[in-house]
Amino acid sequence: MPSHDSKxxxxxxxxxxxxxxxxxxxxxxxxxxxxxxxxxxxxxKPRDLVDPGVTRDEKTKAPEPYAYKKNDRGAxxxxxxxxxxxxxxxxxxxxxxxxxxxxxxxxxxxxxxRQAMKDNKDGTFTVRFYELDxxxxxxxxxxxxxxxxxxxxxxPAYAKSTEKxxxxxxxxxxxxxxxxxxxxxxxxxxxxxxxxxxxDVMTALTGERSSQVSTxxxxxxxxxxxxxKAASDQKKPMTAGTGGEEDARYKDPxxxxxxxxAYTVLGVExxxxxxxxxxxxxxxxxxxxxxxxSDAAAVGDTTNDTAGGVFKLEWAExxxxxxxxTVNG
Amino acid sequence: MHAASAPDPAQxxxxxxxxxxxCQVQVEAGGDHLARALLEATPGTHLCLQPGVHSAxxxxxxxxxxxxxxxxxxxxxxxxxxxxxxxxxGVALRLENLILxxxxxxxxxxxxxxxxxxxxxxDCTFRDNVGGMVGGGAIYVRAGMFIAERCQFLNNRGRQGxxxxxxxxxxxxxxxxxxxxxxxEIAGAVRLSEAAExxxxxxxxxxxxxxxxxxxxxxxxxSRVPTVRLDHCEVDGGTLINGPEIQGHITAKGCKLPTxxxxxxxxxxxxTWRAAKP
Numbered sequence: 099m100p101s102h103d104s105k106x107x108x109x110x111x112x113x114x115x116x117x118x119x120x121x122x123x124x125x126x127x128x129x130x131x132x133x134x135x136x137x138x139x140x141x142x143k144p145r146d147l148v149d150p151g152v153t154r155d156e157k158t159k160a161p162e163p164y165a166y167k168k169n170d171r172g173a174x175x176x177x178x179x180x181x182x183x184x185x186x187x188x189x190x191x192x193x194x195x196x197x198x199x200x201x202x203x204x205x206x207x208x209x210x211x212r213q214a215m216k217d218n219k220d221g222t223f224t225v226r227f228y229e230l231d232x233x234x235x236x237x238x239x240x241x242x243x244x245x246x247x248x249x250x251x252x253x254p255a256y257a258k259s260t261e262k263x264x265x266x267x268x269x270x271x272x273x274x275x276x277x278x279x280x281x282x283x284x285x286x287x288x289x290x291x292x293x294x295x296x297x298d299v300m301t302a303l304t305g306e307r308s309s310q311v312s313t314x315x316x317x318x319x320x321x322x323x324x325x326x327k328a329a330s331d332q333k334k335p336m337t338a339g340t341g342g343e344e345d346a347r348y349k350d351p352x353x354x355x356x357x358x359x360a361y362t363v364l365g366v367e368x369x370x371x372x373x374x375x376x377x378x379x380x381x382x383x384x385x386x387x388x389x390x391x392s393d394a395a396a397v398g399d400t401t402n403d404t405a406g407g408v409f410k411l412e413w414a415e416x417x418x419x420x421x422x423x424t425v426n427g
Numbered sequence: 428m429h430a431a432s433a434p435d436p437a438q439x440x441x442x443x444x445x446x447x448x449x450c451q452v453q454v455e456a457g458g459d460h461l462a463r464a465l466l467e468a469t470p471g472t473h474l475c476l477q478p479g480v481h482s483a484x485x486x487x488x489x490x491x492x493x494x495x496x497x498x499x500x501x502x503x504x505x506x507x508x509x510x511x512x513x514x515x516x517g518v519a520l521r522l523e524n525l526i527l528x529x530x531x532x533x534x535x536x537x538x539x540x541x542x543x544x545x546x547x548x549x550d551c552t553f554r555d556n557v558g559g560m561v562g563g564g565a566i567y568v569r570a571g572m573f574i575a576e577r578c579q580f581l582n583n584r585g586r587q588g589x590x591x592x593x594x595x596x597x598x599x600x601x602x603x604x605x606x607x608x609x610x611x612e613i614a615g616a617v618r619l620s621e622a623a624e625x626x627x628x629x630x631x632x633x634x635x636x637x638x639x640x641x642x643x644x645x646x647x648x649x650s651r652v653p654t655v656r657l658d659h660c661e662v663d664g665g666t667l668i669n670g671p672e673i674q675g676h677i678t679a680k681g682c683k684l685p686t687x688x689x690x691x692x693x694x695x696x697x698x699t700w701r702a703a704k705p
Contacts, residue, residue: 195560195561229650229651230595230596231596231622232570232596232597232598232622234516234543234570237650239649239650241649282649283648283649283650284648284649284673285646285647285648285649285670285672285673286672289646289672289673292562292586292587292612292613293533293560293561293562293586293587294561295533295534295561295569295594298595309514309541310514310541311486311514312484312486312508312512314484314505314507314508339533339560341506341507341531341532341533341559342506342531342557342559343559345506358533358559358560359560360560421507421508421532421533422508422532422533
């Protein structure tokens, strides 16, 4: 995988263990249903929406690896158990920065996501984004998209959320819809699928400015801990980024952390162990699993498929593996 | 953590009104001399770096000048962060006669500017730096004012923008610089996105390639677009990509450009078009 985010080429597929489609899946005739019509008073008709993948295809004639599939499962924007980090799973595109940021805001400020996204009840959804101008002033921008998503193997190809609640499988639309609206805002999935700054996505959701700090500064370990502890206590969204994928730190499957990748920081904690206080950082891989399947098998990680990508690192190990931390707010 | 966005003019080393710089602190090469000097320096200090290799990967949080006392003064990155980075607003930094090399960061392996301030690099060389996750192998700037004058960008690698990536809302002036052998997935030399604005004058681009074939690429969003003005620049090859989905503004005047750029860059007059080098 690229590593995660570092998908190298045009077919952004972050998780190599997943089979690669051999060719574009043809749209089935049965899927060619007319898009829902917006009420007359709606400002945007679904058929007028810019569909990022389709736009790319029409303009460049480049093969789009995935066919769009209509949202015909009755999927809901938000599931019955609310917005949470575990809803987010990165798909076959180099936007770990976006997935990690969505999960971080979902964990720390779920209401920010609820307030940013609106189901228009006509098959479309409107997402409100914040951005900062040259002077650092906050401005607002909104995008409306429909629920049609690029699919592969009958699942959304990009960000997705599936989970079982009370034995019933739900698909929550919000990660997919937020990603689609973000792609539309930036021009296309292709345009936003070559890496990015997770702090910008957190800012887009919360309207708060993000700041990034290095984990490797001399003598700054305590200052960084203090900053992260305060952010954790105050429920501020956080992400962490790793260094180059060719780095030896990311070649060890035991470490279970990958290069050029963005992670959600769910929080930090201090625990008394004997007469010592140990520091830990709770991380989450936006793949919703910590390791690639092959690495999990190699190290005997039997929880890889069930832990949702969440894992805990000792402070020193966190600083060894991660190069930067971004705090929003 | 963010200070006021405008640098204090009295401490702004990039200000024309600033007193003629004199070396206030001499910094020996090696060890952690530079890190300690930065820690101890008061805002506005002019540090002169002695010849040799200075360990860097350092965060600049106050307005300073770093001046190489002779040719070959190297700021060496650790490979775990940018050689230099600025996180806070209100910092004015001037780099003179330095070589920044060996940095590796998600963005801006040589220099990453996140804070809104003013950064000026003069007679510097950026070589063999990596901005691997986002881009700007040599330099990534996303806020404030950036000026590069008589600089060389050699063999840097970035995901977007092998040498430079200008992002979000900022302005750049690039004057009499050379870009050689830089590589990226997108835009071998320079990438502009969002509302970034750049004036690139009297600069030369040789053998810079993105995997997408581009030397320079700009693209906007549905809320804002970038602008780049090329003035008396020379480009030996590679493509210019504007968009494709959301195009920015690009004009060229008095430039020598590959024929393939014709019609993509608005013709400001006086351009000559030639076949790209293979």
